[in-house]
Amino acid sequence: MIAKTKRVSDYKQLNKELPTLRYVDPEYVYINLTTNRCEEYRLDVKKGDYVKLGQILGERDGCFFKQPIYATVSGHIEDKVTKIDGTGIEVECITIRNDFQDTYDETITDRPENVIEHLTQKEMVDIVKEKALVGLGGSGFPTYIKLATEEKIDTVVINAIECEPYLSSDYRLIKDQPDEIFNGLKYIMQAVNAKQGIIAVKKTKKELIEVLENEQKRFQDLNIKIAKLGDYYPQGWEIETFKNATGIKVPIGDLPMKHGLLGFNVSTTESIYEAIKHNLPVTKRFVTVNGDGVKFPQSIRTRVGTSVKDLIKLSDGFVEDAGNIEIVIGGPMMGSSVKNDDVIITPTTTSVLVFKSVDYKEEPCVRCGSCVYSCPVDITPVSIMNAVKRNDKEAIKDLSANKCIECGLCAYVCTSKIHVTDYVRKGKSLIG
Amino acid sequence: MKIVEKSAPHLRKPNASVVRMMRDVVIALMPLVIFAIYNHGLDAVVILAAAIGSMVGTEYIYYQIVDYVKRDRTKHEEIKDKIAGFNKQIETAKAAYQEDSNQELYDETVEKLKAEIRKAKDELRAYKQASTKEENKRFHLFNRNFTLYNYSILVSGIIFGLTVPDSTHFMIVIIGGVAATLLVKMIFGGMGQNIFNIAGFARAFIALGFGAAVGVSNHLPVQDDGSAGATVLGSLTSNPFTEPSTFSIWDMFSGIGFPGAIGEASALLILAGALYMFVRKSFDVFVPLVYVGTVFVLSTAVMVQQDIGWWYPMTHIFSGGLLFGAVFMATDPITIPVTRPGRVYFAFGLGVITFVIRLFGQYPEGVVFAILIMNMFVPAIDYAKWSKNKFSLKSSLIFSAVILLTIFAVWVGASNV
Numbered sequence: 001m002i003a004k005t006k007r008v009s010d011y012k013q014l015n016k017e018l019p020t021l022r023y024v025d026p027e028y029v030y031i032n033l034t035t036n037r038c039e040e041y042r043l044d045v046k047k048g049d050y051v052k053l054g055q056i057l058g059e060r061d062g063c064f065f066k067q068p069i070y071a072t073v074s075g076h077i078e079d080k081v082t083k084i085d086g087t088g089i090e091v092e093c094i095t096i097r098n099d100f101q102d103t104y105d106e107t108i109t110d111r112p113e114n115v116i117e118h119l120t121q122k123e124m125v126d127i128v129k130e131k132a133l134v135g136l137g138g139s140g141f142p143t144y145i146k147l148a149t150e151e152k153i154d155t156v157v158i159n160a161i162e163c164e165p166y167l168s169s170d171y172r173l174i175k176d177q178p179d180e181i182f183n184g185l186k187y188i189m190q191a192v193n194a195k196q197g198i199i200a201v202k203k204t205k206k207e208l209i210e211v212l213e214n215e216q217k218r219f220q221d222l223n224i225k226i227a228k229l230g231d232y233y234p235q236g237w238e239i240e241t242f243k244n245a246t247g248i249k250v251p252i253g254d255l256p257m258k259h260g261l262l263g264f265n266v267s268t269t270e271s272i273y274e275a276i277k278h279n280l281p282v283t284k285r286f287v288t289v290n291g292d293g294v295k296f297p298q299s300i301r302t303r304v305g306t307s308v309k310d311l312i313k314l315s316d317g318f319v320e321d322a323g324n325i326e327i328v329i330g331g332p333m334m335g336s337s338v339k340n341d342d343v344i345i346t347p348t349t350t351s352v353l354v355f356k357s358v359d360y361k362e363e364p365c366v367r368c369g370s371c372v373y374s375c376p377v378d379i380t381p382v383s384i385m386n387a388v389k390r391n392d393k394e395a396i397k398d399l400s401a402n403k404c405i406e407c408g409l410c411a412y413v414c415t416s417k418i419h420v421t422d423y424v425r426k427g428k429s430l431i432g
Numbered sequence: 433m434k435i436v437e438k439s440a441p442h443l444r445k446p447n448a449s450v451v452r453m454m455r456d457v458v459i460a461l462m463p464l465v466i467f468a469i470y471n472h473g474l475d476a477v478v479i480l481a482a483a484i485g486s487m488v489g490t491e492y493i494y495y496q497i498v499d500y501v502k503r504d505r506t507k508h509e510e511i512k513d514k515i516a517g518f519n520k521q522i523e524t525a526k527a528a529y530q531e532d533s534n535q536e537l538y539d540e541t542v543e544k545l546k547a548e549i550r551k552a553k554d555e556l557r558a559y560k561q562a563s564t565k566e567e568n569k570r571f572h573l574f575n576r577n578f579t580l581y582n583y584s585i586l587v588s589g590i591i592f593g594l595t596v597p598d599s600t601h602f603m604i605v606i607i608g609g610v611a612a613t614l615l616v617k618m619i620f621g622g623m624g625q626n627i628f629n630i631a632g633f634a635r636a637f638i639a640l641g642f643g644a645a646v647g648v649s650n651h652l653p654v655q656d657d658g659s660a661g662a663t664v665l666g667s668l669t670s671n672p673f674t675e676p677s678t679f680s681i682w683d684m685f686s687g688i689g690f691p692g693a694i695g696e697a698s699a700l701l702i703l704a705g706a707l708y709m710f711v712r713k714s715f716d717v718f719v720p721l722v723y724v725g726t727v728f729v730l731s732t733a734v735m736v737q738q739d740i741g742w743w744y745p746m747t748h749i750f751s752g753g754l755l756f757g758a759v760f761m762a763t764d765p766i767t768i769p770v771t772r773p774g775r776v777y778f779a780f781g782l783g784v785i786t787f788v789i790r791l792f793g794q795y796p797e798g799v800v801f802a803i804l805i806m807n808m809f810v811p812a813i814d815y816a817k818w819s820k821n822k823f824s825l826k827s828s829l830i831f832s833a834v835i836l837l838t839i840f841a842v843w844v845g846a847s848n849v
Contacts, residue, residue, distance in 0.1 A: 001447075001448045001452070001453055001712075001713045002453075002714065005445065008443065009445075088437075165443070318433060323433070323434075324433070324434050324435075325433060325436070326435070326437070326438055327435055328440075328442050332440075333442075334440050336439075336440065337439065337440070341435065353442070358444075363450050363623075364622065364623045364624030365624050366450055366584075367765050367766055368765040369716065369765060369772075370448065372770050375821065378821035378822050380814075380819060383816060394816075395816035398816040398817050406440070408441030412441050412444060412445050413445050413448055416624075422439055425439075
């Protein structure tokens with residue numbers, strides 16, 4: 001206990017080897033019009049209109065960028081409704097009634113390989129921007145901003161770590177579509193003119209390494225390496241992945257581009273491939289439905305805009321004697337819990353976890369130091385907690401609470417079951 | 433079934449708990465308790481019972497009083513107020529009767545009010561009866577704040593008992609236990625809030641308050657007359673650089689038939705306990721390592737300076753309470769810094785103070801004093817402006833310089849003893 005904790009219990013064995021269920025045809029899909037970054041929107045279609053898959057429905061308007069809204073099925077537009085998105089906030093959605101035809105919009109056409117070969121960085125950025133790609137690891141950061149970097153990029157790192165327990169959507173993606181991932185990486189390297197590409201994967205995931213190494217043979221001419229990294233949490237944190245995959249230490253707060261590094265999540269890479277090759281926005285993704293509160297945990301390949309209610313129904317519903325349950329969108333360590341199951345799958349939703357809620361008995365802090373030893377950014381969570389309790393802003397600043405990445409390890413390891421992460425989060429917001 | 437919202441993380445480490453940590457300390461202490469009873473017989477039983485009983489009892493009584501004072505009395509107060517109101521009305525009626533002498537009206541009013549009072553009293557009785565199980569209960573056998581459930585007060589009690597020399601009267605032990613629990617633990621706000629090590633404070637309290645009465649009598653060498661100065665550390669105090677002839681290093685290591693505090697004798701069992709806690713990760717192994725290491729380095733320096741044998745550092749490590757204090761008292765997480773560098777500085781300070789007290793001082797309780805002195809520096813070590821989670825190059829360099837300076841100071845000091 002009073003030692004560095006690096007592992008978070010992994011229950012993925014539950015469903016890793018189950019076949020992925022394909023649930024790409026829900027009757028209704030709900031496309032969110034607003035996000036936590038964009039609160040304004042413009043809608044170009046009205047109720048009753050027929051829309052095609054990949055058609056632009058309107059435009060989200062953030063403070064510094066605009067994002068087209070795409071239909072992910074073909075069908076008829078119905079009412080506007082309010083649902084919850086993966087971050088737990090209420091968003092306005094437009095309902096599309098699926099006609100199960102998957103009629104593609106006219107703009108969705110494949111680009112031939114010889115055209116792609118001559119695409120410049122600017123053209124690729126325009127495609128990615130137009131297809132509204134965002135970081136699919138959960139951040140939702142617009143991809144085109146990263147891709148449009150003017151720094152000299154030496155290495156592109158594809159993050160296939162997926163270090164949080166319970167999740168297996170990236171795992172399924174790599175197993176099913178390694179070719180798309182390698183091609184996506186190829187396009188990124190072409191866009192930023194990088195010499196080297198690295199796919200970072202956990203060394204314990206033997207099956208994935210096998211799949212990737214097999215695929216590597218087709219891309220001999222490119223300098224692509226597979227980095228096998230240690231299986232610990234938070235290995236998937238960008239800076240940790242960079243450090244272990246390339247040996248370059250990016251200081252917290254610095255942009256990795258300045259150090260010649262560019263990182264993409266593996267799902268994002270796949271979506272870049274789809275955008276450039278097939279001119280498609282993100283319409284489908286892998287979602288893990290897992291946890292001890294759901295009867296049949298499984299991976300589902302589903303349409304963006306599907307209701308989480310449908311997915312839970314597909315997994316045989318909640319277990320009966322659950323008592324209170326938590327629904328978590330994202331990983332168990334960093335994901336956000338939502339207030340009801342009226343949630344939609346957005347491109348950034350990696351998983352739906354249903355847990356039986358446990359109320360831990362909180363004891364007084366005995367200063368055992370587990371949180372201090374386990375902190376990946378080397379701050380002292382317990383001191384920050386005490387500073388927050390006495391509202392000592394100067395001390396919070398001195399303890400560099402702003403470095404915290406909210407990985408949740410401090411609360412995870414706490415011997416007194418205190419929610420230390422909440423205190424540190426509060427400290428961060430206190431010092432702004 | 434209800435969907436509840438909580439903030440991340442949604443998992444907790446399954447086997448991390450304070451109860452487990454404290455229980456491990458109790459388990460690690462058990463061989464020492466048994467060995468103490470084997471070595472000292474009834475004396476050890478009485479001392480341990482007094483130490484544990486006084487600490488556990490004090491905490492129990494304290495929390496019972498706190499609960500009694502804080503219990504919910506609103507309903508009681510309400511009914512009592514009502515009765516007082518009726519009594520006041522009777523007074524008013526009496527005053528009115530004295531003025532107008534209307535016997536009939538007076539009797540009627542008083543009768544009515546007395547009936548009201550009876551009703552209120554019945555209500556109070558009914559309320560008391562109805563709520564004997566719940567909030568009105570004056571006595572809870574199991575107090576929710578009482579820390580016996582997580583073994584924390586039990587650990588303090590056992591550790592205190594084991595540090596007491598065998599011929600100490602049990603009343604002294606009880607006074608120490610009560611004083612330490614009240615002054616160090618309860619007044620600061622209970623578990624997790626104390627600044628000083630509870631057991632250490634208790635031990636220092638009886639050492640300073642009762643001096644000669646806290647003594648060793650069993651297993652003393654025959655040629656001595658039974659004074660406290662006859663233990664190994666005692667003889668080192670009078671002749672600092674002469675090897676104590678009566679006990680071999682093996683005697684000190686095994687602890688069999690060795691004079692001293694009842695539980696500190698056997699280095700072997702202390703190390704076994706330390707190994708158990710290390711395997712279970714229930715204590716920070718760096719603290720005892722650095723602490724004992726510091727004493728070893730400093731005593732080796734003195735050994736070289738005085739040109740004497742290896743018995744000198746060995747005697748320092750295996751005699752007195754050093755190992756016991758390093759393993760069980762200096763690792764009490766509540767009273768030590770939270771960061772690894774902080775714990776290293778803390779343990780280094782312990783080693784230096786212990787050695788300095790042993791080399792230049794008169795008290796045999798060097799370890800306990802060192803722990804209490806360093807406890808006072810914990811807030812300073814943990815101060816937000818300079819407390820760091822990891823060693824930096826600069827801090828390592830400064831720390832190395834401090835170590836060298838300390839060795840130099842001890843060297844110079846030893847040549848002038």
